[in-house]
Amino acid sequence: MIELDGVSHTYRIGEQRTSAIREVDFRVDQGEIVSIVGPSGSGKSTLLNVMGCLLTPDSGAVRIMGKDMSRLSDAAKAEIRRLHIGFIFQSFNLIPVLNAFENIEYPLIIGGAAAGERKRRVGAILERVGLAQHQHKRPDQLSGGQKQRVAIARALITNPGFVLADEPTANLDSHTATEILALMSELNRELKTALIFSTHDPKVSAFAHKQVRIEDGTLVA
Numbered sequence: 001m002i003e004l005d006g007v008s009h010t011y012r013i014g015e016q017r018t019s020a021i022r023e024v025d026f027r028v029d030q031g032e033i034v035s036i037v038g039p040s041g042s043g044k045s046t047l048l049n050v051m052g053c054l055l056t057p058d059s060g061a062v063r064i065m066g067k068d069m070s071r072l073s074d075a076a077k078a079e080i081r082r083l084h085i086g087f088i089f090q091s092f093n094l095i096p097v098l099n100a101f102e103n104i105e106y107p108l109i110i111g112g113a114a115a116g117e118r119k120r121r122v123g124a125i126l127e128r129v130g131l132a133q134h135q136h137k138r139p140d141q142l143s144g145g146q147k148q149r150v151a152i153a154r155a156l157i158t159n160p161g162f163v164l165a166d167e168p169t170a171n172l173d174s175h176t177a178t179e180i181l182a183l184m185s186e187l188n189r190e191l192k193t194a195l196i197f198s199t200h201d202p203k204v205s206a207f208a209h210k211q212v213r214i215e216d217g218t219l220v221a
């Protein structure tokens with residue numbers, strides 16, 4: 001599970017301070033789908049980045065699988081991230097010079113999987129997300145929905161316990177957005193991967209088992 005206990009974070013740029021999240025208590029269990037809903041600037045990305053150990057909060061505790069992240073070195077945190085967490089972003093963040101197959105394969109190369117195993121696993125997930133015929137295309141040859149399918153496959157290829165998705169449907173039309181969320185929730189059921197996503201769209205928020213609302217950096221009931 002991922003647990004946040006009284007977590008706060010303030011950005012400092014020169015003299016300017018922005019209190020982005022304040023005293024956040026939050027918990028996601030294995031297999032859950034949780035949506036974080038709130039207007040632009042309310043702290044959704046900060047919260048997800050803290051949960052995924054991409055950002056170290058000023059105060060409070062972040063525990064992943066029971067381990068207190070503040071006690072770990074950067075290398076140890078990177079290892080926890082690699083083993084347990086997948087990320088999906090609003091702007092897809094695919095590597096432009098790699099094709100769909102290679103983008104999905106990349107985390108397996110980092111993790112040291114052998115070539116035969118990589119080929120088998122990437123082939124299976126390409127099939128599952130409906131992109132087998134497009135595997136040789138680069139991101140600029142794919143539609144927005146297809147790019148997000150590549151990103152979903154890349155996030156899931158290592159079998160993480162948790163996938164964090166920051167406004168994964170914000171750059172998609174509403175029909176494609178619904179398709180993408182439906183695919184993510186099917187994969188959640190099949191693989192038991194917990195999914196935490198942020199959105200400001202009430203339609204996609206309906207896919208969640210649990211919804212939390214954030215306003216001005218604070219979770220509201």
Ligand SMILES: Nc1ncnc2c1ncn2[C@@H]1O[C@H](COP(=O)(O)OP(=O)(O)O)[C@@H](O)[C@H]1O
Binds near residue numbers: 013019020042046047
């Ligand atoms: N890297 C940053 N440096 C300074 N301020 C930031 C940074 N990222 C976000 N903020 C500020 O923190 C607040 C929360 O932002 P964010 O977490 O991105 O909200 P959301 O994802 O809900 O739009 C906003 O006021 C935003 O301007």
Ligand SMILES: [Mg+2]
Binds near residue numbers: 046
């Ligand atoms: Mg954001």
